Amino acid sequence: MPADPEGGRRRDGSFSIHAEGDFGTVQFDYPNAREVMDAFECAEEVTFSYAAAHVSLLGRALQHSVKICLQIESEGFLSVQVMMPIPESMAPDMHNGILDFKMYALEDEE
Numbered sequence: 001m002p003a004d005p006e007g008g009r010r011r012d013g014s015f016s017i018h019a020e021g022d023f024g025t026v027q028f029d030y031p032n033a034r035e036v037m038d039a040f041e042c043a044e045e046v047t048f049s050y051a052a053a054h055v056s057l058l059g060r061a062l063q064h065s066v067k068i069c070l071q072i073e074s075e076g077f078l079s080v081q082v083m084m085p086i087p088e089s090m091a092p093d094m095h096n097g098i099l100d101f102k103m104y105a106l107e108d109e110e
Contacts, residue, residue, distance in 0.1 A: 015040055021052055048076035048105035058082070061099050076105025 015030040015037065032040055061082045062068065069081040082099040 015042075019052075019055070046072065046074075046076075048072065048078070050078060050103055050105055054103045058101055061101075066096055078103050078105065 014032060016027060017030075018027045019025065030037060058080060061084065064084060065082045066085050067083040069079075071079045073079075078101075080101040082101070084097045084099055086094050086097055
């Protein structure tokens with residue numbers, strides 16, 4: 001999202017994740033605020049669906065992540081990079097590890 005002319009962040013726009021399943025729906029809305037995300041760029045609103053089994057594999061990683069990078073291409077290809085902390089007891093001289101998840105959007109059933 002481009003910065004406003006005064007040099008700050010634009011206040012409009014948000015990032016939302018909406019999930020539907022057998023047990024109901026859930027939606028997470030993230031404001032365009034530095035405390036929540038470093039950067040957000042989106043030329044237009046997009047909607048894609050992904051297999052729940054694939055997305056659920058991300059759950060545990062996201063719960064323990066230090067930071068994530070989420071990218072969705074125009075055709076719906078999803079790439080999520082998850083920065084995971086490495087316990088100091090395992091490797092005191094090592095940095096965080098990165099997990100990379102990639103998946104295609106489900107095709108429309110029209």
